[in-house]
Amino acid sequence: DQQVKQNSPSLSVQEGRISILNCDYTNSMFDYFLWYKKYPAEGPTFLISISSIKDKNEDGRFTVFLNKSAKHLSLHIVPSQPGDSAVYFCAASASYNQGGKLIFGQGTELSVKP
Amino acid sequence: DTAVSQTPKYLVTQMGNDKSIKCEQNLGHDTMYWYKQDSKKFLKIMFSYNNKELIINETVPNRFSPKSPDKAHLNLHINSLELGDSAVYFCASSPGQGAGGYTFGSGTRLTVV
Numbered sequence: 730d731q732q733v734k735q736n737s738p739s740l741s742v743q744e745g746r747i748s749i750l751n752c753d754y755t756n757s758m759f760d761y762f763l764w765y766k767k768y769p770a771e772g773p774t775f776l777i778s779i780s781s782i783k784d785k786n787e788d789g790r791f792t793v794f795l796n797k798s799a800k801h802l803s804l805h806i807v808p809s810q811p812g813d814s815a816v817y818f819c820a821a822s823a824s825y826n827q828g829g830k831l832i833f834g835q836g837t838e839l840s841v842k843p
Numbered sequence: 844d845t846a847v848s849q850t851p852k853y854l855v856t857q858m859g860n861d862k863s864i865k866c867e868q869n870l871g872h873d874t875m876y877w878y879k880q881d882s883k884k885f886l887k888i889m890f891s892y893n894n895k896e897l898i899i900n901e902t903v904p905n906r907f908s909p910k911s912p913d914k915a916h917l918n919l920h921i922n923s924l925e926l927g928d929s930a931v932y933f934c935a936s937s938p939g940q941g942a943g944g945y946t947f948g949s950g951t952r953l954t955v956v
Contacts, residue, residue: 772947
C-alpha cells in the first residue's frame with residue numbers, strides 16, 4: 730500500500746527547458762511534503778518543501794506546487810541544467826506522526842541533456 | 844567533517860551471518876533514523892530514535908536490533924542475515940521529531956549471498 734507514488738520512473742529534458750516531476754499521495758492526513766535529490770552512491774539531500782497550508786513554494790530555479798484536492802504535487806525546475814541530473818524523491822509526512830517519519834515515493838530519474 | 848557518516852559503505856556477507864552497520868552524526872541533532880531502500884527503490888523507515896529513546900519501530904523483524912549508545916550514534920545490528928535483507932540502508936538525523944531538516948548518510952549497500 731504505497732501512500733506516495735511517483736508514476737514516472739524517468740524523465741529526459743533538454744538543457745534550458747523546464748523539468749516537471751510529479752507525485753501523488755493517498756493519505757489526506759499528510760500535511761508536509763518534501764523533495765529530495767539523490768546522486769548515485771550518495772544519500773538523498775533536501776531540495777525544497779511545502780506545507781499543506783500553501784499551494785506553492787519557490788526557491789531559485791525550483792518551485793513546488795501542491796494541489797490538495799487532487800492529492801498531487803509537482804516539482805518544476807527551470808531552467809534545467811545538466812547538474813540537475815539525479816533521482817528525485819517525493820516524501821510526505823503527517824504531523825500526528827511521532828518521530829518525524831517520512832513516506833517516500835520510488836523516485837524519478839531526471840536526465841538533463843546538454 | 845561529514846555530517847552523517849555510516850560504515851561500511853559496502854558489505855557482502857553470507858546468509859546466516861550477523862553484521863553491524865554504524866552511524867554517527869556530528870550535527871548535534873536529537874533524532875536519528877534508519878531507512879531501507881529495497882530493490883523497488885522505495886525508501887522505507889525502519890527505526891527512529893530521539894535522544895537514545897526508540898520512537899518508531901516499523902514492524903521490522905526482530906533480527907534487526909538498533910542500538911543508540913548516545914544521541915550522536917545509531918548502530919544497526921542484523922542477526923541471521925537472509926537474502927531478502929539485501930538492500931541499501933540509509934542512516935539519517937534531524938534536529939527534532941518533525942519531518943524537516945533531515946540529513947542522510949551516503950548509504951550502506953548490503954549484499955547477502
